[in-house]
Amino acid sequence: MTPAISVSGLVKTFGATRALDGLDLEVTPGEVHGFLGPNGAGKSTTIRVLLGLLRADAGHVRLLGGDPWRDAVALHRRLAYVPGDVTLWPGTTGGEAIDLLGRLQGGLDPVRRADLLDRFDLDPRKRSRTYSKGNRQKVALVAALASDAELFVLDEPTSGLDPLMEAVFQEEVRTLHDQGRTVLLSSHVLAEAEALCDRVSIIRHGRTVQSGSLAELRHLTRTTISVETARPVHGLAGLPGVHDLRVAEGRARMDVDGDALDDVVRHLAGAGVRALTSTPPTLEELFLRHYGDEVAADRRQPARVGAVRS
Amino acid sequence: MTGAHPTLxxxxxLVxxxxxxxxxxxxxxxxxxAGPVATQSVSSQALYDSPRDLAAYEASVGSNAATIALAGPPVGLDTVAGAVAFEISAFVIVVAALMAVTTTGRxxxxxxxxxxxxxxxxxxxxRHAPLVAAVAVASLACLATALAVGVAAAATGLPVAGSLVLGASVGAAGLVFTGVTAVVAQATGSTRAAHGSAGLVLGLAFVVRAVGDVQGNGLSWASPIGWAQATHPFSGDRVTPLLLCLGVTAALLVLAGFLLDRRDLGTGLVPARPGxxxxxxxxxxxxxxxxxxQRGALAGWAVALAVLGxxxxxxxxxxxxLFADNPEARAFLPDAPGLVDAYLATTLSLDALLAGAYAVAAVLRVRAEESAGRAEPVLATATGRTAFLGSHGAVALVGSSLALVAAGAATAGTRAVATGDAGELGRLLGATVAYLPAVWVLAGAAVLLVGALPRPAAGVAWGAVAYVTVTTLFAESLDWPxxxxxxxxxxxxxxxxIDDVSPARLALLTAVAGALLVAGLTGFxxxxxxxx
Known part of the structure; x- marks a missing residue:
């Protein structure tokens, strides 16, 4: 099967800045693919290359089996795009902008449009100038989601939405997924990627640092284990792959490397386990390992999730 | 620095x-x-270095309605300094007014x-600080312009008192348009509309004084440009008309403050209705x-050009x-019908300049769309680059042609009625068409700039308009190489x-325009x- 998106060794420079430095990305048809990275990692630049708005300096880029620069117009009939920063024409209404973008893309379904306006609680008669950031984003979302595209390129589409609207968005993406459409979802909201994505690619400084399903990536990280035992456990600190160990009155809490879990659990079993909770690693933690030079410092701080979210 | 009043x-x-x-x-x-003032001063002193040359100049421009309509009241032409003020003041006042409008608006x-x-x-x-700061910055710019113009005139050898009056009149006109912009910026809901309305007031002020100066009937007192020119630098050196400028500016600023207090942030006076x-x-x-x-801007320019026509x-x-009233003029000038045609040729060039400026503005809209991020979602649809730039290019080409023909048709119609000769209609419309290729070349140049040099496109394109304007208005009168x-x-x-229309020339210009257009679309x- 031809990949929906296939990028390898993509390089894009702006003057002295090397925005993309050998980026790889593979999206298979029918999957929701998370495109993750901190601000400035090169997500939007990659997307602009995929849309033929920027020309690649080097590397191989295929989109829906075509060349996104040369075949831009033909390919764009088959995709819908939501920019990260939506600006609309000051004199037009939201409804007009939705229709315009939809018609330019190749037509939109009026029933679906009405349904989406309702679900996103968007008044299409207001002037674009008076829309908030979230409402401008809804305009672009409605225009994209009401189309019949096979590929949806969504660049941080929820950054201005409130939690209620984010839930609506997630349902809509799941519907797309059920219909077998392909979604490239760029985000730095990790909960969103965790909730929606089959696979993710994590990029940093214009390079792909991790790519795979969440399950595949998780083995690279640590599981947090809290345990209550009948007898005090000894020797945990000496086991390979155990980090941040804290022991107090028959309780222990630690982070364990994925490949050391088996040994650690066997060791705990010897002390008589009364209660055990294990928390799978979140994407936050994945992220932290790849984006923090501050990881080392953070390891000593339990409130690491909050640190990433802020 | 918190100011005397909390709203300030x-x-x-901010300043x-x-x-x-x-x-x-x-x-x-x-x-x-200031630059054009110095240039005009130096060249005029070289051109009219003998009393005879000056007398010839006075006789010819004093009877040329086109020059008076463009320049101002024909006073003080018996001295070189007076001639300099006559030739340059209207141009410099318009520059200062545009500076004031864009600075206040922005x-x-x-x-x-x-x-x-x-x-x-x-x-x-x-609450009032942003507007007061904008007005203060624009006023400082007007003051700096007044000083620079005065210094440029005096340093090139013109009488000091008159130089200062000339500078002050330019600065005072700028202040009035600072006030005008402060008001329309409150009333309208967008920068584009604010600049458009202020530009309209400037255009009206220019037309009113042109009519007043040609007919000598005092109508110029209805125009701020007329007030500034009523100072008669180097001949009367009157400063009382400047008080009128200052008074009206003060009144406009009070009105702007009043309106500011009666509207919400981010809106105009009229709240946006559901669309x-x-x-x-x-x-x-x-x-x-x-x-x-583009339809709003196009309608505005077309109507403005038709009125000008x-x-x-x-x-x-x-x-x-004027020719009949000025016996000396006949020694230097062709007969009256030739004079009318020379006048019409000048006015048609001016119409073409304005149509060209509109065409450039219309093409540059593509850059505005691009830099605001609005081009991106459109180009991510099945819209190709050529269709995108080409559409705006088409609006610019057809729109500027319509605007120029509207101006020419209005002039032709008025002439046909005035002379009772229906043939004038066709003749002058034909003459108007001869100016279209020049307008298309300007539009084509703007398309090339947007296509090939996006970042400096706006600056270079307006530079090109300024170059064509200055050379058209001054190259001949200043005897430039x-x-x-x-x-x-x-x-x-x-x-x-006045000249015969050469189809070869026009075909050449049209071909150049076409080549620029194709190069621009390819670059884009x-x-x-x-x-x-």
Whole structure:
């Protein structure tokens, strides 16, 4: 099967800045693919290359089996795009902008449009100038989601939405997924990627640092284990792959490397386990390992999730 | 620096920030006003170095309605200094007014539209501070222009008192338009509308004084430009008309403050009404979008040019009257019918300049769309680069042609009625058409710039308009060498109806316009989209 998106060794420079430095990305048809990275990692630049708005300096880029620069117009009939920063024409209404973008893309379904306006609680008669950031984003979302595209390129589409609207968005993406459409979802909201994505690619400084399903990536990280035992456990600190160990009155809490879990659990079993909770690693933690030079410092701080979210 | 009144808190900081933002822009405007004064002063002193030359000059321009309509009241022409003021003051006043309009607009409504005012007002910045700061910066720029013009005139050897009066009149006119912009920035809901309305007031002020000066009937007192020119630098050196400028400016600023207190941040005086929930059929294509975005500006320019055409036609009769009243003129000038045609050729060149400026503005809309990020979602649809730029290019070409023909038709119609000769209609419309290729060349140049040099496109394109304007208005009267205007499409255009229309010339210009257009479209297809 031809990949929906296939990028390898993509390089894009702006003057002295090397925005993309050998980026790889593979999206298979029918999957929701998370495109993750901190601000400035090169997500939007990659997307602009995929849309033929920027020309690649080097590397191989295929989109829906075509060349996104040369075949831009033909390919764009088959995709819908939501920019990260939506600006609309000051004199037009939201409804007009939705229709315009939809018609330019190749037509939109009026029933679906009405349904989406309702679900996103968007008044299409207001002037674009008076829309908030979230409402401008809804305009672009409605225009994209009401189309019949096979590929949806969504660049941080929820950054201005409130939690209620984010839930609506997630349902809509799941519907797309059920219909077998392909979604490239760029985000730095990790909960969103965790909730929606089959696979993710994590990029940093214009390079792909991790790519795979969440399950595949998780083995690279640590599981947090809290345990209550009948007898005090000894020797945990000496086991390979155990980090941040804290022991107090028959309780222990630690982070364990994925490949050391088996040994650690066997060791705990010897002390008589009364209660055990294990928390799978979140994407936050994945992220932290790849984006923090501050990881080392953070390891000593339990409130690491909050640190990433802020 | 919190100021005496809490609503003015932070004004000083805002003024300093605005001056820093404009540290390159404002000196360029001031140089754009003072430079031509120095050039005009030096060249006029070289050209009219004998009393006989000066007398010839006085006789010819004193009876030329076109020159008076463009320049101002023909007073003080018996001295070289007076001639300098006559030749240059209208141009410099318009430059100062445009500087005042754009400076005030950009720091008031422009900041508000961009959301910067909201950010600032949430800090310790008072309600009136942003507007007061914008007005203060524009006023400082007017003051600097006044001084620079005065110094440029005096340093090139003109009498000091008159030089200062000339400078003060230019600065005072700028102040009036600062006030005008402060008012319209409150009333309208967008920067574009604010600049458009202020520009309209400037255009009206120019037309009113042109009619008043040609007919000598006092109508010029209804125009701020007329007030500034009523100072009669180097001949009367009257300063009382400047008090009128200052008084009206003060009144306008009070009105602006009054309006500011009666509207919400981010809106105009009239709250936005709910619009259409769905797009009309016309808004379905790149061309439909370009037309929708440009229709307001196009209608404004077309109506303005048609009105200007009417005025030009109506004033043509004065050419003969002035000529008849001025016996000395006959020694230097052709017969009256030739004079009328020379006048009409000048006015048609002016119409073509304005149509060309509109065409450039219309093409540059593509850059505005691109840098605001609005081109991106459109080009991510099945809209190709050529269709996108081509649509705006088509609006620019067809729109500027319509605007120029509207002006020419209005002049032709007025002449046909005045002379009772229906043949004038066809003859003058034909003459108008001769100016179209020059307008297309300007549009083509703008398309090439947008396609090939996106970042500097706007600056270079307006520079080109300024070059064509200055060479058209001054190259001949200042006796500049022929190569200076060699790149101006208007210099290659036959001065119809006085010159015979050469189809080869027009075909050449049209071919150049076409080549520029194709090169621009090709460049746009090959380059990255450049936001910001």
């Amino acid at each position: 808190a932070g004004t000083g900081t 300093r920030a605005a001056l820093r933002r404009d540290r390159l822009r404002l000196p360029l405007w001031v140089a754009g006003a 720091h008031s409504r422009g900041d508000e539209e961009a959301g910067r005012t909201e950010l600032l007002r949430a800090t310790r910045v008072g 259409r929930a769905t797009a009309p059929r016309s808004l379905s294509s790149p061309l439909g979008l370009a037309l929708r975005l 009417l005025v030009h036609g109506a004033l043509a009769g004065s050419v003969e009257t 022929g190569w200076v205007d060699g790149l101006s499409p208007l210099a290659w255009t036959p001065l119809a109806p 297809r090959r380059r990255d989209l450049v936001p910001g």
